[in-house]
Amino acid sequence: MPKLVIHQEKVEDPQVLVDICPFGAMEEKDGKLSINAACKMCKLCVKKGPAGAVEYVEDEKKEEIDKSQWNGIAVYVDHVDGEIHPVTYELIGKARELASKINHPVYALFMGNNISDKAEELLHYGVDKVFVYDFPELARFKIESYTSVFEDFIKKHQPCAILTGATTVGRQLAPRVAARMKTGLTADCTILEMDENTDLSQIRPAFGGNIMAHILTPNNRPQMATVRYKVMNAPERTEETHGEIISCAIDKEKIKAHVDVLDIVKKEPEKFIESADVLVVAGRGIKKEEDLAMIRELAELLDGQVACTRPLAEAGWVEAKCQVGLSGRTVRPKLIITCGVSGAVQFAAGMDGAESLPGRRTGDLAMAGAPYAFFPAPDHGFRRAQRRRHLVHHERGEPRGHVHADP
C-alpha cells in the first residue's frame, strides 16, 4: 500500500498541517505530527503543506508472478461423511467451462476420512484429477487441519483458481486459505468468466445490488471465489470417465488441531427453501400476520414451501432462513408464486436461476399474485385440482403427487 511519510524537520508549525487536513487525520502531540486511521489519502497535506514536509510514497512494486506456473481450476469438495453437497457438482460444471477457455485441467480437492470410495463419482462430472486426502484426523471439519491440507494441495499443485461452495464450511474455510496464501477471495460470486491471460473475472452484485462488481486478482495466485448453492448449473452425469484419482500424503504434524470434536448432535432434518420445487413467496402486500395462513395453505396444496421478502423476515412474521434475495437465500424452484411482492432488484437477485419468475417468463409457468383477489375463494382452482388429484390417485391406488396448476 502507498503511504505518507512526515519529514518532521521540515515542519515549522505543525498546526498548519493539522488545519489543512479536512478529515482530522493529522494529529500533533508534543510538537510531533502523526497521521491516524481517518486518513483518506487525499494528499492535500502533500500539495498544500510546507514543501517536502509530507511525502507520498508509492506502493513498492510487487514482484510479478509467473502465471504460467499456475495451472488448473480446482473445486473444493464439500461433503459430510462422504455425502457430497450438490454445490460441488455445480462448481465442477463451471470449472469445466472456465478451464476449457484456457486449456487447463479441472481438479477436485477431497479431504476427509473413509472417503476414497466416494471420489470416483466426481469423475463422472468431468474432473481430470481428484486429489484425495483420506485420514482419520480429517474425519470432522476442523478449520486448522482443513486449512493445512488446502495449503499443502496449493503448494504442491499450484492451481490457477479455486472455487468453493458458499456453504457453512466453505464460508469459513475459503477466507482462511486465502489469508494463508496471501491472495484475494471474492465471496458469493454470481458470474465467473475466464480471461485469456488466466485472470478470473469474479462478478457479484455490490452496493445493494445496484451494480455488478467485476473483481480481479491479477497479481496473486491462486484466485479464489465462493459461489452459493444453486447459482451455477450442475452438468449432466456421464457414464464414461477419463480422469484419475490421486491419493495424497501429508505430514501428520501439519493436520494436528487444537480443537477436538467431542460429540455431534444431529439437528432435526429441516426443509430448506433452496431445495424446494415450488415456493409461495409472501411480500409486504400481505397486510396482517394472520393472513399468512393463506400463503401456508397454498404452499401446502402445492406440496411447496413458504418463502418471504426481507420486510416480512424483519417483521419476524416468517423465519429469516426463508428470505429470498441478496441478503437471503438463492433459490431455483420450478415454480414461484409471489404474493404482494414488488420484485425489487435485491429480491430478484436471489431467484435469477428460477425456471419461472414473476414478470419475467423464463420457464413454463409464472404467477405474480394479488393475494387478496386470488385467495379468498373457498373453492379456488388449486383446491379443486387437489381434490381431483386425490380422487385420481385414490382410484388408481397411487401415492400423492404434485398438483398441476394451469397458468
Ligand SMILES: Cc1cc2nc3c(=O)[nH]c(=O)nc-3n(C[C@H](O)[C@H](O)[C@H](O)COP(=O)(O)OP(=O)(O)OC[C@H]3O[C@@H](n4cnc5c(N)ncnc54)[C@H](O)[C@@H]3O)c2cc1C
Ligand atoms: C443491501 C440490501 C439487501 C437487500 N436484500 C434483500 C433480500 O435479500 N430480499 C428481499 O426481499 N429484499 C431485500 N432488500 C430489500 C428490497 O430492496 C425491497 O425493499 C424488498 O424486497 C421489498 O419487499 P416487498 O416486495 O415485500 O415489499 P414492497 O416493495 O413494499 O412491495 C409490496 C408489493 O405488494 C403490492 N401490494 C400491496 N397491497 C397489495 C394487495 N392488497 N394486493 C396485491 N398486491 C399488493 C404492492 O403494490 C407492492 O408491489 C434488500 C435491500 C438492501 C438495500
Ligand code: SF4
Ligand atoms: S492525505 Fe488527506 S486525509 Fe491524509 S493526512 Fe493528508 S490531508 Fe489528511
